[in-house]
Structure formats: structure tokens, C-alpha cells
Amino acid sequence: MSVRWGIAGPGRIAATVAAEFAHVPDAELVAVGSRSLERAREFAGRFGILQAHGSYAELFASDVDAIYLATPHGQHTDLALAAIEAGKAVLVEKSFTTSVADTEAVIRAGRERGVFVMEAMWTRFLPAIVRLRQMVADGELGEIRAVYGDLLAFREFEPADRLFNPALGGGAVLDLGVYVISFAQQFLGTPSLVHAVGGLYPNGVEGEAGILLGWDDGRYSTQAIGFTAPGPGRQVVAGTKGWVEVKPRFHRGEQLSVHLLGREPEELTLPRTGVGYCHELIHVGECLAAGLTESPVMPLDDTLAVQQVMAEVLSQLGR
Numbered sequence: 001m002s003v004r005w006g007i008a009g010p011g012r013i014a015a016t017v018a019a020e021f022a023h024v025p026d027a028e029l030v031a032v033g034s035r036s037l038e039r040a041r042e043f044a045g046r047f048g049i050l051q052a053h054g055s056y057a058e059l060f061a062s063d064v065d066a067i068y069l070a071t072p073h074g075q076h077t078d079l080a081l082a083a084i085e086a087g088k089a090v091l092v093e094k095s096f097t098t099s100v101a102d103t104e105a106v107i108r109a110g111r112e113r114g115v116f117v118m119e120a121m122w123t124r125f126l127p128a129i130v131r132l133r134q135m136v137a138d139g140e141l142g143e144i145r146a147v148y149g150d151l152l153a154f155r156e157f158e159p160a161d162r163l164f165n166p167a168l169g170g171g172a173v174l175d176l177g178v179y180v181i182s183f184a185q186q187f188l189g190t191p192s193l194v195h196a197v198g199g200l201y202p203n204g205v206e207g208e209a210g211i212l213l214g215w216d217d218g219r220y221s222t223q224a225i226g227f228t229a230p231g232p233g234r235q236v237v238a239g240t241k242g243w244v245e246v247k248p249r250f251h252r253g254e255q256l257s258v259h260l261l262g263r264e265p266e267e268l269t270l271p272r273t274g275v276g277y278c279h280e281l282i283h284v285g286e287c288l289a290a291g292l293t294e295s296p297v298m299p300l301d302d303t304l305a306v307q308q309v310m311a312e313v314l315s316q317l318g319r
């Protein structure tokens with residue numbers, strides 16, 4: 001079965017992902033929707049897309065099977081709900097929404113309508129991260145006790161940009177924190193303790209945070225995120241039998257440094273195909289072909305758990 005895709009929101013990431021369809025078998029990018037017909041036509045022309053729609057409602061009423069929702073996170077909820085109501089499978093960019101209540105509403109709608117919904121947490125689908133999860137599942141690292149790292153990315157403060165604009169879901173937690181929390185969550189599960197410190201810009205949006213996650217049996221994750229300083233963007237997964245570094249930048253990682261007790265260290269390179277977004281698109285196609293309404297790799301319960309942690313971090317930062 002070939003999946004007919006439509007892109008909602010012809011912005012920066014949509015352009016990168018549109019080019020990735022060249023690496024996705026059994027998928028066709030056939031439509032794009034925008035608030036402006038002119039912008040939809042320009043994007044469609046750039047990527048050879050047949051249908052250009054001048055409203056999101058028109059896109060959702062079209063004959064596509066699946067929507068890739070690439071608007072700013074403040075504009076995910078209403079559009080995801082509309083796409084679900086139209087019976088479309090939806091791949092929602094990270095962060096899934098800007099609040100726990102909105103995430104619950106989208107998940108509920110998807111489950112009630114019986115359509116496939118997934119957060120576009122592309123890192124989980126990269127070959128290097130898939131290999132690392134397999135190593136952990138096979139017990140090669142023993143029991144995982146800690147996951148620590150950062151996603152620091154310096155950006156000049158520009159209040160109108162979606163990264164800093166509260167109306168568009170701005171702030172370091174929803175843009176960068178989602179990656180590190182989701183990364184730790186896939187190995188350790190959902191934490192019972194969240195501690196966060198960080199600083200706010202003059203418009204009240206957070207620019208940085210240090211985050212400590214804890215589990216009742218003493219396992220932990222420490223993470224640094226922020227736009228205020230550059231940093232490597234690496235992660236370490238540490239278990240009782242060894243540790244693995246996902247080399248920078250981990251969220252698009254290709255290299256694993258594997259250190260097992262009693263063994264020589266090993267460097268593994270597992271390249272992405274294309275820029276790396278094709279892996280999540282291929283996964284969605286496989287889920288749809290199998291008749292699944294949720295991904296076993298990025299389940300909606302994980303998305304909700306990560307959103308709950310982000311809400312707690314934001315509240316502790318005074319947002």
C-alpha cells in the first residue's frame with residue numbers, strides 16, 4: 001500500500017522533510033496546505049507536489065491518507081484535532097502540544113476515531129538509536145542506572161521567532177527539552193521526581209534549564225538544555241555492565257561509543273539515510289500497513305508522560 005501524504009505548514013522543517021520522501025518507499029507526497037494559497041503553491045512548485053491548498057481545512061478534506069503536521073507547537077492541537085476528525089493519520093511535530101490537557105485531548109480524539117497518531121520524535125527512529133535500544137533490550141549494558149547529557153544550542157533572542165514567542169509555543173523546554181526527556185524516558189521509563197532550575201528571558205519565556213529526573217529506586221537522569229550557551233549535544237546511557245555515548249549531536253546521532261566492562265571500547269557508525277527524517281516516515285507507513293493506530297516505538301503514552309514532565313519543569317521555572 002502506498003501512503004498518500006499531505007504536509008500542513010510549509011515552513012522550515014516541512015521543506016527538509018518534503019525532500020526526505022525521496023527515501024521513503026510506498027509513500028507519495030501529494031498535497032500541501034497553508035493559510036495562504038500563494039505559499040502553498042510556492043512550496044508545491046518547489047517539491048513537485050500536485051495539490052496546493054490555501055487552507056488547512058481544505059487539505060484535511062482532500063484525498064490524502066496521512067498528514068505531517070509541521071506548524072509551530074502552539075498551533076498543533078486544533079489542527080491535529082481537525083485532521084483526526086477528517087479521519088486522517090497524523091504525524092505531529094514535536095513538541096506534540098503545549099500542555100498536558102491538549103495532549104490528552106488529541107490522544108483521546110485519535111483513539112476514539114481509531115486513526116493513527118504519533119509524535120514526530122525522529123530521534124527514536126535513527127539507526128544508531130534503534131541499535132542502542134536493542135543493546136539495552138538484550139541486556140548488553142546490564143541494568144540502566146543513569147542517562148545524562150545535554151541539548152544546548154545557542155540562539156540570539158528574537159522575541160517574534162517561534163523559538164521565543166509564547167503564542168507559538170516558544171521556549172527551550174518545548175523545543176529542546178522534549179528531546180532529552182524523551183531520550184531518557186525511552187530507557188528509564190517515566191520519572192517519579194522532577195527538579196528544574198533555569199532562567200527566563202524578559203518576555204517570561206525560559207531560555208535554559210538544568211533538569212534532574214529521578215526514579216524511586218535511585219535511577220536518575222541529569223540534562224542541560226538551552227538557547228543561552230552552545231554545547232555538544234551528547235548523551236550517555238550508563239548501565240551496570242557498561243556505558244554508551246551517543247556522540248554529538250545525539251538528536252541526529254550516527255555514532256555510538258560503546259564501553260563494556262572488561263572489553264576494548266568500540267566505535268560504531270550507523271549512518272542516517274538522507275537527513276534522517278525518512279526513518280520516522282517509513283515507520284508510519286509500516287504501522288499503517290499493519291493496521292496499527294499507535295506506534296510501538298513512540299507510543300502516545302510516552303508522548304503524554306514526556307508532556308507531563310515538561311509541564312512540571314515549566315511550572316518549576318515559573319512559566
Ligand SMILES: NC(=O)c1ccc[n+]([C@@H]2O[C@H](COP(=O)([O-])OP(=O)(O)OC[C@H]3O[C@@H](n4cnc5c(N)ncnc54)[C@H](OP(=O)(O)O)[C@@H]3O)[C@@H](O)[C@H]2O)c1
Pocket residue numbers: 008009010011012013014033034035036039040070071072073075093094095120122162168175
Ligand atoms: N524534528 C525536527 O528536527 C524539527 C526541526 C525544526 C522544527 N521542528 C518542529 O516543527 C514545527 C515547525 O517548526 P518550523 O521551524 O518549521 O516553523 P516555521 O518555519 O515557523 O514554519 C511553521 C509553519 O506553520 C504554519 N503556521 C500555521 N499557523 C501558524 C501560526 N499561527 N504562526 C506561524 N506559523 C503558522 C506556517 O505556514 P503558513 O503561514 O503558510 O500557514 C509556517 O510556514 C515546530 O513544532 C518545531 O518544534 C522539528
